[in-house]
Amino acid sequence: xxxxxxxxxxxxxxxxxxxxxxxxxxxxxxxxxxxxxxxxxxxxxxxxxxxxxxxxxxxxxxxxxxxxxxxxxxxxxxxxxxxxxxxxxxxxxxxxxxxxxxxxxxxxxxxxxxxxxxxxxxxxxxxxxxxxxxxxxxxxxxxxxxxxxxxxxxxxxxxxxxxxxxxxxxxxxxxxxxxxxxxxxxxxxxxxxxxxxxxxxxxxxxxxxxxxxxxxxxxxxxxxxxxxxxxxxxxxxxxxxxxxxxxxxxxxxxxxxxxxxxxxxxxxx
Numbered sequence: 001x002x003x004x005x006x007x008x009x010x011x012x013x014x015x016x017x018x019x020x021x022x023x024x025x026x027x028x029x030x031x032x033x034x035x036x037x038x039x040x041x042x043x044x045x046x047x048x049x050x051x052x053x054x055x056x057x058x059x060x061x062x063x064x065x066x067x068x069x070x071x072x073x074x075x076x077x078x079x080x081x082x083x084x085x086x087x088x089x090x091x092x093x094x095x096x097x098x099x100x101x102x103x104x105x106x107x108x109x110x111x112x113x114x115x116x117x118x119x120x121x122x123x124x125x126x127x128x129x130x131x132x133x134x135x136x137x138x139x140x141x142x143x144x145x146x147x148x149x150x151x152x153x154x155x156x157x158x159x160x161x162x163x164x165x166x167x168x169x170x171x172x173x174x175x176x177x178x179x180x181x182x183x184x185x186x187x188x189x190x191x192x193x194x195x196x197x198x199x200x201x202x203x204x205x206x207x208x209x210x211x212x213x214x215x216x217x218x219x220x221x222x223x224x225x226x227x228x229x230x231x232x233x234x235x236x237x238x239x240x241x242x243x244x245x246x247x248x249x250x251x252x253x254x255x256x257x258x259x260x261x262x263x264x265x266x267x268x269x
Contacts, residue, residue, distance in 0.1 A: 054251075062119075064249070066130065068251075070123060124205050130205045153209075159178055163223060
């Protein structure tokens with residue numbers, strides 16, 4: 001029997017697991033214990049394919065966008081960083097690194113995948129979508145996927161940390177991450193010149209990976225302007241209009257800016 005502080009709700013046609021302190025699975029939880037145990041298996045008789053463990057962060061949005069684009073049935077467990085739920089014993093069984101996103105594929109013996117780049121590759125290979133058929137194109141895509149996970153994401157994330165999220169201003173840190181963020185955005189801008197998508201005319205998981213981190217420039221008062229990178233800006237606006245992207249960045253529901261910063265600060269602790 002699976003015990004948890006979550007019950008299933010329906011929001012906008014999507015299944016969410018929301019927190020509930022009290023009775024669940026005929027067990028009583030003392031609210032002072034803050035017991036967090038995450039359900040790992042799909043409900044009996046459900047057609048559910050994927051459970052996504054996430055929060056409203058760029059890495060989390062990569063996977064909700066991909067799942068929407070692929071049209072897979074899934075439910076969402078919102079991991080609350082402010083309550084340090086990522087360090088619960090059950091979540092650590094899913095990802096010992098205590099980070100979101102994580103998926104459990106109920107269509108594949110409840111196989112668990114963590115790390116956003118690995119999840120994107122897994123979902124693309126599972127469905128045969130958002131991934132090129134030719135070997136060379138696939139390698140092109142993988143290079144840009146790894147470029148995002150090792151470069152654009154970490155540096156824009158650190159810029160957000162030091163320039164906006166932290167109350168203490170450290171000029172040398174801001175300058176370092178600003179300089180490298182600008183360089184990486186220039187690299188992406190050059191790659192997108194005369195292209196609809198990152199590897200050419202084919203929409204892939206490389207685009208999905210980069211989009212939420214470019215979106216950071218549109219959400220927060222960072223010392224870098226999206227308009228300084230016209231090819232990136234055109235690409236970003238085009239993707240923003242795709243239904244999977246506009247919906248994916250609301251799963252889980254996105255808080256207002258100050259609340260997002262509060263969540264982000266909680267993740268730094």
